[in-house]
Amino acid sequence: MTDPDTIRVYDTRAAEYAARFQGAPDPAQDAFASALPARARVLDLGCGPGHMAARLADAGHEVLATDASAEMVRLAGRHPGVKAQQATFDDLGTLPPASLDGVWANFSLLHAPRDRFDAHLADIATALRPGGLFHIGMKTGKDSARDALGRSYTYYSAVDLTARLDAQGFEILEQSHGAEAGLAGAVEPWITLLTRKTDG
Template structure:
């Protein structure tokens, strides 16, 4: 994510976002992701926000790197035990066969549509053979800003699966739901775990 307005929103509302997304433990999707990785596996939380998922993964014994474009989010993530956090954008991912898993939970939805194939290709390169990508996006068509000024790109399941396959990733079953976001709006979403 390199959209300056989106980053500004997250910098200014990092604490509020952390409160909205707080939980005592990993949800079922994160539990399944952790269970599918080798013990002590290396994971990149790409667009980690306040580091909630990164913290849960570290507590489960994984080696966790957490990246976010927002300096305020990185500060929150870095405070979680076992999490190594740094300020970085999606384009900074240059690693090859470095991670057992990449957790991109509602982060790549801030990237422009034209950039998504390149981001997915970089993730594929960064994953070890048989590595896992978790991807969460909002569903719909087009792109627009929310009431807070954050940029979103929306995807249908078919379009998402086509992008994953084009990057050399094998998508597994999708989960669909809807939740209230920081802007107070209920929005539909999709998550999928894809195999390298």
């Protein structure tokens, strides 16, 4: 994410975002966390205030949490055991190949421009070890738009998203759909997928 207006929203409303979503039950978190090997190396991509990163660190995993928002990184870095740093999706290409056991990207890559999305998926695939886990959450729809707060979103249909994941060598293990009101208040449909990088 490099859109300055989107980053500005997260910088100015980080505390509100953290309070809104802290401690909310999430079956996708349970599925991802339980499928990781012991002492896994995990990237929380677009970590926000670091709730998931903290959970993974508490479970004994080595966690790197990244976000384009400096204020979100500050909040994430307050959790014990979480290494938090400011970075954009374009920095994914600097990760060492086959260095990660898992990547958690929960409603973060929806801020990536469409013309960069496949490249980001490819970088994630490169950084994961064979058999590594990749969770992705996205809002579903079509085209691109800004929400009432000014954040930039790119939408995909479930069919389009699964095809793009398949093209990068991800096997879909679990898939969930729903609709929920986000920070801007609008109820929007979403999809989450737990995938595994294939050996091929």
